[in-house]
Amino acid sequence: MTTRGKRAAETLYDKPLSSKGKLEVNLSTYAFLFSEIVQYSHGRVTSLSQLHEKLSDLGKHAGFRMIDVLCLREKTPKRETRLVNHLLYIQKTLWKTLFYKEADRLEQATASESTFYLFEDDPVVNRFISVPKDQSSLNCAAFVAGIIEGFLNGTQFACKVRAFALKDQPSTTAFEIKFEDSVITRDKMLESVK
Amino acid sequence: MSRQGRPQDTRKVSGELFSLTYGALVAQLVRDYEKDEEVNQQLDKMGYNIGVRLIEDFFARSQQGRCHDFAQAADVLTKVGFKMFLGVVPTVANWSAKGDEFSLILDQNPLVDFVELPETHQGLLYSNIICGVIRGALEMVQLEVKVWFVQDQLRGSDSTEIRVKFLKKLEDAVPAGED
Numbered sequence: 001m002t003t004r005g006k007r008a009a010e011t012l013y014d015k016p017l018s019s020k021g022k023l024e025v026n027l028s029t030y031a032f033l034f035s036e037i038v039q040y041s042h043g044r045v046t047s048l049s050q051l052h053e054k055l056s057d058l059g060k061h062a063g064f065r066m067i068d069v070l071c072l073r074e075k076t077p078k079r080e081t082r083l084v085n086h087l088l089y090i091q092k093t094l095w096k097t098l099f100y101k102e103a104d105r106l107e108q109a110t111a112s113e114s115t116f117y118l119f120e121d122d123p124v125v126n127r128f129i130s131v132p133k134d135q136s137s138l139n140c141a142a143f144v145a146g147i148i149e150g151f152l153n154g155t156q157f158a159c160k161v162r163a164f165a166l167k168d169q170p171s172t173t174a175f176e177i178k179f180e181d182s183v184i185t186r187d188k189m190l191e192s193v194k
Numbered sequence: 195m196s197r198q199g200r201p202q203d204t205r206k207v208s209g210e211l212f213s214l215t216y217g218a219l220v221a222q223l224v225r226d227y228e229k230d231e232e233v234n235q236q237l238d239k240m241g242y243n244i245g246v247r248l249i250e251d252f253f254a255r256s257q258q259g260r261c262h263d264f265a266q267a268a269d270v271l272t273k274v275g276f277k278m279f280l281g282v283v284p285t286v287a288n289w290s291a292k293g294d295e296f297s298l299i300l301d302q303n304p305l306v307d308f309v310e311l312p313e314t315h316q317g318l319l320y321s322n323i324i325c326g327v328i329r330g331a332l333e334m335v336q337l338e339v340k341v342w343f344v345q346d347q348l349r350g351s352d353s354t355e356i357r358v359k360f361l362k363k364l365e366d367a368v369p370a371g372e373d
Contacts, residue, residue, distance in 0.1 A: 023304055023307070025209050025212040026278060030207045036219075036244055058219065058222060061217065098210065124207060
C-alpha cells in the first residue's frame with residue numbers, strides 16, 4: 001500500500017475511500033435517476049409485485065455494498081452480532097450515511113418475535129413519486145427495503161424485507177423485517193451466554 | 195465520519211447513495227442486455243429522457259438567460275448545469291477550429307465512486323447517461339448536438355473526456371420525447 005502508482009491499472013482497492021463520503025448530489029438529479037430506474041423496471045415486468053421485487057433487487061445491490069463502506073469508515077470496526085443492536089445500527093448509522101437522518105421509529109411486532117418494523121416518515125425515493133389510484137399498493141421504497149435486506153443478509157442476518165405505506169399515514173413507509181428462525185435462535189443463544 | 199451537527203440539507207442526497215443506485219442500474223442493464231453497446235445505448239436513452247425534463251428544473255433555479263453563442267452555452271453547461279446537478283465543474287477544452295466542437299474534461303465524476311470495469315466489459319461506457327442528459331437538455335433549448343465519450347478513466351485513460359459537437363439550431367420547438 002505504500003507505492004501508489006499513477007497508472008490507471010491500479011485497482012479500486014488502492015484508492016483512498018475516506019474523503020469520498022463528503023460528496024453530495026442534488027436531490028433533483030437523484031429523483032430524475034430514480035424515476036428512470038422505476039420506469040425502466042416497470043417496462044420489464046407484468047405485475048406490481050414483480051416491480052417491487054425488481055426494485056428490491058436493485059436495492060440489495062446497493063445495500064450489500066454499503067457494508068464495506070461503513071466498516072472501513074468505523075474508527076474501531078466491530079462486528080455486531082446481536083439482533084437489536086444491529087437494527088439500531090441500521091436505524092442510526094446506515095440511515096444517516098445514506099439519508100442524512102435517522103429512521104423515525106423501530107418497533108418489534110407484538111405477535112411475532114422474529115418480525116420488526118422500521119418506520120420512515122419521508123423516504124427520499126418516494127418524495128417525487130405520485131402513486132396512481134388504481135395501483136395504490138405501489139411503494140417505490142421497495143428499493144430501500146432492498147438496501148436493508150442486502151445489508152442484513154450480507155452481515156449474516158438472514159431475513160426478508162418488505163415496504164408498505166401505512167394506511168392512516170400514506171407518507172410514512174414501514175419496512176417489515178422478517179428474520180429467519182435460525183437468526184432468532186442464535187440471538188437467544190447469545191443472550192443466554194452473556 | 196461524523197456528520198453530527200451538520201445542518202440537514204434536504205435538497206441534497208449523499209453521493210454514495212447516488213453512485214450505488216446508479217451502479218445498481220448499470221449492473222441490471224448489463225444483465226438485461228447481451229452487448230456492451232446495447233447497454234451504452236440504453237444509458238444514453240435514459241439520459242436523454244432525463245435531459246428533456248431536467249432543463250425545466252435548471253431554468254427554474256438558475257434564472258439563466260439566453261445564450262448567444264455556442265461558447266457561452268458550453269460555459270453555462272459546465273459552470274451552472276454540471277455544478278447544479280452533479281456538483282462538479284468540468285473543464286472546457288480542445289475547441290475545434292470552427293468553434294462547433296468542444297471537450298468536457300471531468301476530473302471528478304460522482305457516478306463512478308466504487309466502480310471498476312471488469313475485463314469482460316471493456317466496451318462499456320459506464321457514465322454514458324451523461325451524454326444523453328446533455329443531448330436531451332440542449333435539444334430543449336433548440337441546440338441539436340452530438341455527444342460522445344472520447345476517453346474514460348474507467349477504461350484506463352488518463353482522463354475522462356466527453357466530446358460535444360454542434361449539429362444545427364432547431365428552429366421550431368420540439369415536443370418532449372415521450373419515450
